[in-house]
Amino acid sequence: MADPSTVMEGLATAGLGTEPAVPLPNTDAARSRLRWNVPLVVGLAIVILSTFLAFAAPWLSAHDPLEIADASLSAPSSLYLLGTDQLGRDVLARILYATRTSLSVACLSAALAFVSGTLIGLVAGYASGLVDAFMMRLLDILQAFPALLLAIALVAALGPNLPNLVLTMGVLFTPRFARVARASTLSVRERDYVVAAIGLGVSPIRIMFRHVLPNIAAPLIIEASLTATLAILTEASLSFLGLGVQPPEPTWGGMIAQSTAVMSIAPWLAISPGLAVVFVVVGFNLVGDGLRDAMDPRS
Amino acid sequence: MSLLRVENLRTYFDTRAGVMKAVDGVDLEVREGRTLGIVGESGSGKSVTALSIMRLIEKPGRILPDSHIFFEGNDLAAIPERELESLRGNRISMVFQEPMTSLNPVYTVGDQIIEAIRLHRRVSVQQARDRAVELLRLVGIPSPERRVDAFPHQMSGGMRQRVMIAMALACEPKLLIADEPTTALDVTIQAQILELLRQLRDELSMAVVLITHDLGVVAEMCDDVAVMYAGQVVERGPVESIFSDPQHPYTEALLRSIPLLGMTKAEPLTVIPGMVPSALHWPTGCRFVARCKNALDRCHREPPPLARSGSGYAACWLRESIPEGSQHGAAHR
Amino acid sequence: MNEPLLRARDVRKYFPVRSGFLQRTVAHARAVDGIDLDIRPGETLGLVGESGSGKSTLGRILVGLMTPSAGELSFEGREIAGLGGSDLRRSRRQLQFIFQDPNGSLDPRMRVGEIIGEGLHAQGAERDVRNKLVNEMLDKVGLRREAAQRYPHELSGGQRQRIGIARALVLQPKLVVADEPVSALDVSIQSQVLNLLVELKRELNLTYVFVSHNLAAVNYVSDRIAVMYLGKFVELASTEQLRRAPLHPYTRALFSAVPEPIPGRRRQSVVLKGEPPNPIDPPSGCRFRTRCPLARDVCAEREPGLTPRPGDANDHLVACHFA
Numbered sequence: 022m023a024d025p026s027t028v029m030e031g032l033a034t035a036g037l038g039t040e041p042a043v044p045l046p047n048t049d050a051a052r053s054r055l056r057w058n059v060p061l062v063v064g065l066a067i068v069i070l071s072t073f074l075a076f077a078a079p080w081l082s083a084h085d086p087l088e089i090a091d092a093s094l095s096a097p098s099s100l101y102l103l104g105t106d107q108l109g110r111d112v113l114a115r116i117l118y119a120t121r122t123s124l125s126v127a128c129l130s131a132a133l134a135f136v137s138g139t140l141i142g143l144v145a146g147y148a149s150g151l152v153d154a155f156m157m158r159l160l161d162i163l164q165a166f167p168a169l170l171l172a173i174a175l176v177a178a179l180g181p182n183l184p185n186l187v188l189t190m191g192v193l194f195t196p197r198f199a200r201v202a203r204a205s206t207l208s209v210r211e212r213d214y215v216v217a218a219i220g221l222g223v224s225p226i227r228i229m230f231r232h233v234l235p236n237i238a239a240p241l242i243i244e245a246s247l248t249a250t251l252a253i254l255t256e257a258s259l260s261f262l263g264l265g266v267q268p269p270e271p272t273w274g275g276m277i278a279q280s281t282a283v284m285s286i287a288p289w290l291a292i293s294p295g296l297a298v299v300f301v302v303v304g305f306n307l308v309g310d311g312l313r314d315a316m317d318p319r320s
Numbered sequence: 321m322s323l324l325r326v327e328n329l330r331t332y333f334d335t336r337a338g339v340m341k342a343v344d345g346v347d348l349e350v351r352e353g354r355t356l357g358i359v360g361e362s363g364s365g366k367s368v369t370a371l372s373i374m375r376l377i378e379k380p381g382r383i384l385p386d387s388h389i390f391f392e393g394n395d396l397a398a399i400p401e402r403e404l405e406s407l408r409g410n411r412i413s414m415v416f417q418e419p420m421t422s423l424n425p426v427y428t429v430g431d432q433i434i435e436a437i438r439l440h441r442r443v444s445v446q447q448a449r450d451r452a453v454e455l456l457r458l459v460g461i462p463s464p465e466r467r468v469d470a471f472p473h474q475m476s477g478g479m480r481q482r483v484m485i486a487m488a489l490a491c492e493p494k495l496l497i498a499d500e501p502t503t504a505l506d507v508t509i510q511a512q513i514l515e516l517l518r519q520l521r522d523e524l525s526m527a528v529v530l531i532t533h534d535l536g537v538v539a540e541m542c543d544d545v546a547v548m549y550a551g552q553v554v555e556r557g558p559v560e561s562i563f564s565d566p567q568h569p570y571t572e573a574l575l576r577s578i579p580l581l582g583m584t585k586a587e588p589l590t591v592i593p594g595m596v597p598s599a600l601h602w603p604t605g606c607r608f609v610a611r612c613k614n615a616l617d618r619c620h621r622e623p624p625p626l627a628r629s630g631s632g633y634a635a636c637w638l639r640e641s642i643p644e645g646s647q648h649g650a651a652h653r
Numbered sequence: 654m655n656e657p658l659l660r661a662r663d664v665r666k667y668f669p670v671r672s673g674f675l676q677r678t679v680a681h682a683r684a685v686d687g688i689d690l691d692i693r694p695g696e697t698l699g700l701v702g703e704s705g706s707g708k709s710t711l712g713r714i715l716v717g718l719m720t721p722s723a724g725e726l727s728f729e730g731r732e733i734a735g736l737g738g739s740d741l742r743r744s745r746r747q748l749q750f751i752f753q754d755p756n757g758s759l760d761p762r763m764r765v766g767e768i769i770g771e772g773l774h775a776q777g778a779e780r781d782v783r784n785k786l787v788n789e790m791l792d793k794v795g796l797r798r799e800a801a802q803r804y805p806h807e808l809s810g811g812q813r814q815r816i817g818i819a820r821a822l823v824l825q826p827k828l829v830v831a832d833e834p835v836s837a838l839d840v841s842i843q844s845q846v847l848n849l850l851v852e853l854k855r856e857l858n859l860t861y862v863f864v865s866h867n868l869a870a871v872n873y874v875s876d877r878i879a880v881m882y883l884g885k886f887v888e889l890a891s892t893e894q895l896r897r898a899p900l901h902p903y904t905r906a907l908f909s910a911v912p913e914p915i916p917g918r919r920r921q922s923v924v925l926k927g928e929p930p931n932p933i934d935p936p937s938g939c940r941f942r943t944r945c946p947l948a949r950d951v952c953a954e955r956e957p958g959l960t961p962r963p964g965d966a967n968d969h970l971v972a973c974h975f976a
Contacts, residue, residue, distance in 0.1 A: 212757055212758075213752045213754060213757040213758035214757065214758050214759055214760040214761075216718060216752075216758075217750070217752060217758050217759075217817075217820065218760075218771065219718065220716065220717075220718050220745060220749065220750050221745060221749075221771055221772030221775050221820070221824070222741075222742035222743065222745035222746065222772065222775040222776060223742075223771060223772075223774075223775040224742070224775070227775075231760075231763075232760050232763075235760075235762040236760070236761070236762060361839040361840055361841055362839055363839075476928050478928055479928075506703035506704055506866065507703065507866065507868070507907060507910040507911055508703060508906060508907065508910045508924075508925045509703075509928065510910065510912075511909075511910035511912075511924050511925070512924055512925070514912070515924055533839070533840055534912065535840075535914035536911065536912030536913050536914045537912045538914070538916075539912065539913065539914045539915055539916040540912040540913075540916075542916075559916045560916050560917060563914065563915065563916050573841070574840060574841060575914065577840065577841060577843070577844035578840065578843070578844070578869065578914060579844075579847070579869045579870055579872065579873035580869060580913065580914070580915075581868065581869050581872055581896065581908065581911060581913060582872070582896055583869075583872070583873050584872075584873065584892070585851045585873055585874055588848050588851070589844035589847060589848055589873075590844060591844050591845050591848055592841040592844070592845075593845075595809050595811060595839075595841075595842065596839075596841075
């Protein structure tokens with residue numbers, strides 16, 4: 022059976038005006054594609070909301086996250102919306118402040134991995150041959166270790182603080198971007214427009230950045246939002262294990278770890294930071310899925 | 321007697337950008353045992369016409385209610401899907417352009433032909449298999465007893481197209497619709513496939529609708545021709561008169577724009593300026609008006625009907641305005 | 654006779670065929686297998702053949718988009734096959750290529766003006782010189798100057814092919830190889846582009862190599878035609894000679910296979926049996942013998958050379974024992 026979409030594609034390109042007149046661009050289709058992309062809209066809303074909450078934490082929370090109240094382990098009430106922890110600190114304030122740590126670690130480490138991974142993948146894919154084999158084997162070795170174990174080892178060795186967390190996770194996630202960039206580069210480099218640029222005498226560096234990079238950007242951006250979710254989960258895991266940003270700074274993982282001892286009498290201590298993790302992770306995931314749909318030219 | 325008669329066929333696609341009127345009022349007729357060529361460029365609606373006849377139009381496409389496709393006394397545009405299924409692959413078959421994607425790569429070609437046979441005929445697997453071998457022999461595949469167990473990827477493009485034809489012929493259809501059957505093939509292989517189609521058509525006395533953009537293929541294969549432009553038939557008639565005395569300016573320009581073997585660059589090719597209008601916004605009058613060098617005022621305002629002209633039909637006001645038997649009398653023999 | 658613009662001697666291109674776990678090279682596909690060719694200044698040379706004949710590979714080798722596995726290639730007397738790096742990039746200006754697929758050969762993320770001007774940029778032209786030349790080129794290929802600000806997907810197939818032509822010609826090359834330049838276009842657009850190519854050649858004093866499977870189109874534009882089969886030339890002659898008296902049985906079959914838009918003229922078609930053999934393992938002797946109606950024992954034993962037909966003018970070359 023013939024695919025109706027190819028039939029329609031033929032029809033769509035058939036008439037765009039008269040020659041040699043150049044017709045006006047038609048961006049309506051692209052815009053409506055974004056408009057109706059429900060996952061993307063919901064995901065972006067969640068991400069923007071979380072970012073806002075993180076920035077506005079000092080103004081939104083009634084209490085200081087480090088302030089110790091009289092009542093420890095008090096249940097949610099009008100005074101402490103999500104209750105207090107063992108030391109009598111406001112859980113809501115701690116969750117809001119922890120969002121800052123979580124999002125900054127996630128975004129910075131994803132950005133670091135994006136830049137380094139893309140460069141490695143681009144060079145490896147474009148140069149091919151020995152350079153490619155060497156770089157890719159190096160990444161294989163990196164990926165051969167269980168991710169969390171490697172993160173624990175690195176953070177433990179470097180010392181648990183925010184810059185080291187970003188660095189560690191940046192290194193950890195580099196292979197993901199490198200693989201995506203390399204695979205896309207390999208296919209783009211065979212395209213006629215790259216061959217054409219070579220034929221015009223354009224230098225390899227310019228071809229990589231002018232022709233290849235813009236054309237492999239879409240899958241990398243999708244990868245970035247999916248990596249951000251992974252980064253949030255990794256950060257939560259590390260702080261659960263005590264290797265995240267150190268107390269008394271609040272982190273979601275740290276809060277859950279603390280709550281385990283008193284889980285049976287104060288379940289809200291575990292539930293609320295857990296929900297915060299889920300909320301942000303779902304947000305970034307939806308953005309990733311939405312972008313995938315929006316950037317697929319066939320949709 | 322006419323085997324297939326298409327009347328006022330309209331197939332529209334609902335897109336976000338608007339309604340794409342891919343086929344917009346097409347009339348066609350195929351007589352028993354004859355070959356009708358449908359020529360047109362991409363976007364002319366020729367492929368959508370073929371798919372509409374088989375009713376293989378999927379959402380967001382739709383065939384409009386007042387369209388009629390009469391075939392052996394049934395209106396294919398109106399009968400229920402179940403009845404249509406018993407006709408498809410049985411009384412009417414279709415061959416597509418791309419022989420690689422039309423065959424399922426995980427089954428042998430034999431399995432696929434056997435399935436096609438057993439869909440419509442109550443025969444045993446062994447009988448169907450014997451028939452499959454016979455069909456493969458019929459379409460000129462060497463050592464068919466062995467090839468029946470081959471997978472599609474083990475065959476060349478030409479061989480796969482032969483398999484597709486064998487499948488289409490499995491139930492000896494009365495009508496074969498071939499959509500650009502040789503476009504993906506090399507010229508020497510194209511010559512083989514065309515020869516085969518011609519032979520089979522005569523042997524099985526079936527009618528053929530051949531969809532193509534290649535005027536050479538039309539001249540060689542067809543009895544009648546319908547020229548499509550912008551979702552409509554602009555000219556229709558016997559093949560000789562279409563080529564020797566085209567009635568529509570589009571047909572005429574198209575014929576003059578292709579280089580013939582033996583032409584040199586000393587004689588420039590006729591150029592049809594501009595390009596096909598968009599299926600989202602067809603012009604109000606004649607759809608060829610922007611590219612026609614003799615367009616009248618009327619051509620911009622009113623769409624011309626497909627009316628008798630020469631030995632066939634043409635949709636052109638320039639022809640309408642010429643009274644019967646005047647300076648173009650030669651065309652009215 | 655004039656000094657040839659481009660001279661190829663025994664040019665070969667073998668592609669490795671890899672197989673197995675270690676991706677060892679197990680064989681070679683001989684895409685181009687020993688081509689001698691002199692391209693004369695100012696001529697249009699047609700290169701015809703079916704898919705797998707090696708015509709596109711040869712076209713790419715001629716302009717340096719691919720390096721030959723063996724053989725010599727010289728442009729205006731200078732060897733170019735071994736050039737690399739910036740020398741190679743500089744020589745690009747003289748040798749340009751027009752691609753078949755106007756969709757795939759234009760970077761979708763670049764504006765038309767940048768696409769056409771990129772070669773000038775690479776050759777070191779300043780911005781205002783670039784803009785001026787790009788505008789002139791847009792005029793020449795029949796596009797409005799506003800097109801420079803557009804992206805390729807906003808244009809039609811025919812317009813995109815004009816951009817591909819403009820990109821190649823803006824560098825004022827001497828030799829242009831056009832690989833199936835109209836095959837991807839609609840029938841009514843093909844003549845626009847063919848006419849444009851012919852006009853521009855005259856205007857800019859170009860030399861063309863026109864690669865195509867469309868015999869009628871090749872015939873129309875070419876002064877001489879080379880017919881390729883499985884990586885070799887089987888016949889090379891002027892268009893006139895080839896049309897009036899094709900000598901090689903393959904050439905004859907190829908010409909007779911073209912359906913002509915003249916109804917009722919049932920061609921005496923030489924319908925070839927079978928399909929081209931695999932270029933990994935070509936037949937011994939003459940490569941066409943497995944499909945040839947004239948084949949005899951000698952064809953399997955000895956490979957016919959591409960030689961002038963005895964008694965004829967020197968410029969009708971054919972590779973057949975019986976022609």
